[in-house]
Amino acid sequence: MVIEVTDAARIMVEMAAKESDAKGLPLRIAAVRTKDGGLDYKMGFDDEGIKDGDSQDAAGTVTVVVAAEDQPILEGTRLDYVEIEQGDHRFIFDNPNDPSHAKKKSK
Numbered sequence: 251m252v253i254e255v256t257d258a259a260r261i262m263v264e265m266a267a268k269e270s271d272a273k274g275l276p277l278r279i280a281a282v283r284t285k286d287g288g289l290d291y292k293m294g295f296d297d298e299g300i301k302d303g304d305s306q307d308a309a310g311t312v313t314v315v316v317a318a319e320d321q322p323i324l325e326g327t328r329l330d331y332v333e334i335e336q337g338d339h340r341f342i343f344d345n346p347n348d349p350s351h352a353k354k355k356s357k
Contacts, residue, residue, distance in 0.1 A: 252316045252324050253279060255309035258331040259341060263312050267295060276300055276313040281323050281345070288350050289323065291343045323347050 255263070267273050272295035280292045296315065300306060303318030316324050327345040334340050 251307045252305045252321050252327070253307060253314055254328045255307070255314060256328065256330040259329045260310045260312070262331045262339075262341070263314075264310050267312055270295065272297075273311075276306070276315045277309070278315050278317070279324065279327075279329070280317060280320050281343075283323075289343075289345065289348045293329075293341070 263277055267275065267277075275295040275297055276299065277293060278296040281289045282292065284290050300313070300315055301317070304315040305318075305321055307314045314329075324345065325347065327343055327347070330342050330344060331339060332342055
């Protein structure tokens, strides 16, 4: 498993798939290196489907896919859905391969 999806994130992904008429489409997750060396995360339902080399993991009724080139940087990542501030809920990526991960943990 490249990416662990928490129960809270799984519920929200399933709801989003249902609400956006993306039921049955895989959720593709990617990471792009920024100019400062950090990571910018992308995710969305992929109407092109699963490609050769993609990793596939089940998250309830949704299949989470990661392209081969993104697997090393996303290995061990945890996707969660949390309340940042009262009423402000967001998906977050807890990735031990992200250069800012150690900084976040040491605060």
